[in-house]
Amino acid sequence: DTGVSQNPRHKITKRGQNVTFRCDPISEHNRLYWYRQTLGQGPEFLTYFQNEAQLEKSRLLSDRFSAERPKGSFSTLEIQRTEQGDSAMYLCASSLAQGWGTEAFFGQGTRLTVV
Amino acid sequence: AQTVTQSQPEMSVQEAETVTLSCTYDTSENNYYLFWYKQPPSRQMILVIRQEAYKQQNATENRFSVNFQKAAKSFSLKISDSQLGDTAMYFCAIRPTGNQFYFGTGTSLTVIP
Numbered sequence: 001d002t003g004v005s006q007n008p009r010h011k012i013t014k015r016g017q018n019v020t021f022r023c024d025p026i027s028e029h030n031r032l033y034w035y036r037q038t039l040g041q042g043p044e045f046l047t048y049f050q051n052e053a054q055l056e057k058s059r060l061l062s063d064r065f066s067a068e069r070p071k072g073s074f075s076t077l078e079i080q081r082t083e084q085g086d087s088a089m090y091l092c093a094s095s096l097a098q099g100w101g102t103e104a105f106f107g108q109g110t111r112l113t114v115v
Numbered sequence: 116a117q118t119v120t121q122s123q124p125e126m127s128v129q130e131a132e133t134v135t136l137s138c139t140y141d142t143s144e145n146n147y148y149l150f151w152y153k154q155p156p157s158r159q160m161i162l163v164i165r166q167e168a169y170k171q172q173n174a175t176e177n178r179f180s181v182n183f184q185k186a187a188k189s190f191s192l193k194i195s196d197s198q199l200g201d202t203a204m205y206f207c208a209i210r211p212t213g214n215q216f217y218f219g220t221g222t223s224l225t226v227i228p
Contacts, residue, residue, distance in 0.1 A: 003159070004159070033215065033216075035218075040124075040220065040221075041220055041221075042119070042121075042206050042208075042218030042219050042220045042221050043160075043206070043216075043218045044218075045215045045216070045217070048214065048215060055214070056214060056215065091160070093160075103150065103162040103165065104162075104216060106152075106159045106160040106161070107159055108157075108158065108159045109159070
């Protein structure tokens with residue numbers, strides 16, 4: 001296991017289409033986070049899971065966004081009816097649950113371009 | 116609410132010199148962790164250094180050290196003996212509740228040969 005893996009790395013889609021991204025966390029990590037990063041900004045929190053339970057969602061996560069983590073392993077983030085404002089880098093991170101000081105390990109991200 | 120402010124969008128430093136990146140934050144929590152993450156071009160973010168708010172002693176990791184001023188809510192990163200591989204975006208982050216991380220807008224550091 002070499003780290004957090006995200007697929008695809010790049011996605012170009014037409015406005016109005018649905019897209020789905022996948023994240024495979026480090027195998028023993030029970031927490032999984034999704035962040036969005038736009039140009040010139042830091043990562044913004046979207047949602048996180050502990051095992052298969054989605055524990056928190058940001059107000060940034062509109063009804064067009066849905067995330068799942070079946071069986072507490074990989075996670076998917078789906079965006080329905082994409083808009084140009086959805087263009088961003090979508091980052092996934094994973095960590096162990098114990099301890100506030102536990103670092104999050106990030107994937108390389110999926111860059112979404114909506115045209 | 117938690118906020119993290121990085122007031123230096125871009126910085127540069129000569130190779131082998133020392134540079135300090137600034138970060139201020141705001142939180143109403145009593146205990147929290149602070150982090151500096153590095154994001155090299157086209158690569159994933161990796162942890163540089165972390166600091167628990169209850170610890171007085173500043174954290175150090177090889178060439179990287181922090182100056183943590185809790186009363187001033189300041190958490191700067193000092194990079195000594197800068198190397199070309201230090202060229203990256205650097206993000207300051209706070210984790211107040213053990214759940215999510217809150218990030219600043221980042222500082223783009225260029226090490227000049």
